[in-house]
Amino acid sequence: MTSAPDTLLDGSHTVLTPEYVEFRFTLAGLYSRFLAWLVDALIVLTIAGVVLIVLGYTLGSVPNLAGSLFVVIYFLVDWGYGMALETAWSGQTVGKRVMSLRVIQESGVRIGFYHAALRNLARPVDRLPMMYLVGGATALISGSHQRLGDMLAGTIVVRERRLKVPSALGIVGDESLLADPLFVSRVKKLSTEERDIILAAAIRREEMRMEARLQLFSALSHRLQDVLAMEKPAHLSDEKWTLLVAAALVPPQTKGKRLKSGV
Template identity: 75%
Template structure:
């Protein structure tokens, strides 16, 4: 992701490896602030493995419930069989809808394969999107093993099956970026200790927080030109969002790092403690 100045063509940072791009393709989202997000699309193979794992879980849950119904309704085997079919479809649909809603686009299978469903605009999905894409699964499964959905994904520019097209969603691969244990804010402990600054940072929207943290985590992956332009745009945006002027001695990148440090309590630099009275006395002896 990197900002684009008005009148210039959009360019992309090297946050995705060439291998990822060739194998899975990418999806690009341009925000109104001329910041581009580049997502690596999940390939059909990884999606199939995630679906296979989810299917095993659905079958196990369904069999457990059906077995329980059979034991409870042993005197009515016909009714138990009919209820078993209903239970399977309810578990099959409810599993995907519930987990993708609660886990922001992930099921057990997707989490295991580091996949996530998001909206085409790049933001998280909600119940509406999860319901639409899962209710369309019976059509995508036709005639067997998601043949319709697989063919649709192959010819789609964003590898979307019919359910994804209906819901306006895509499936992307998540990059597991390690949050640093400490963000270097040496020399600026006074600003981090300012209650006004910290309180305004805490009021940033979820989108703005993710934007700041992503930029901080991936800044070393960017070329210098892209890095300077990205933090220049972020610095201006943060001044508007916080309604605070950036200190003149701070660069845009350092300003963004301080905001990230305020967002992550464990990442704030702890200033050295002054010596205690007893220690001072001991040293003077």
């Protein structure tokens, strides 16, 4: 796994699969992350302001109680906002979506609640002494632009870019399987990590060296046969079998269009 120089600009993060295939991610620079944080901070402050107004109307006669409740609610909103959205939106908040950023695991797959919770619970330390100075300094030192929360959760923040889904993705020699409800239902049960790897391999296969490409699709083919409990049709190569599974994962209306990806 390699990383980029310590700069304010975007760097890169490379993930090496067991088949020695490299997937390169563009790291988000501190400037774009700061702008995303500003958007999110304004949203949190707006929500907190609304809560303060409501508390003022309902508990105006007991200002001490209203003040205490506001502090508690503010911290719950501040922490919960990032945890909830990054879990529901696969590593994005409103600010990150506006700036086309996404949080992923260092291994290149999507984050879950565990990772979102860890990186957001560490925010109070990253914010010290003010305006994320500790987090910013840590990101500058880190080769992968990670603040303390990212190091704790094993996550990185990457830039998304649009990759075109080949319109010929489903034309792999045995389209009849795509109409088989049993095949499609088994494919839909693949884990999020498995889906990400299959789609990334399908979209980026033309960029791979032939030896690495053969190794990757051979490994994916054998893995899919085990997971789906189905034998690969004898007339299909490992790559075409994997592409057939990828075609079942991609809605027909998206083929030939562009999908957002951090890869």
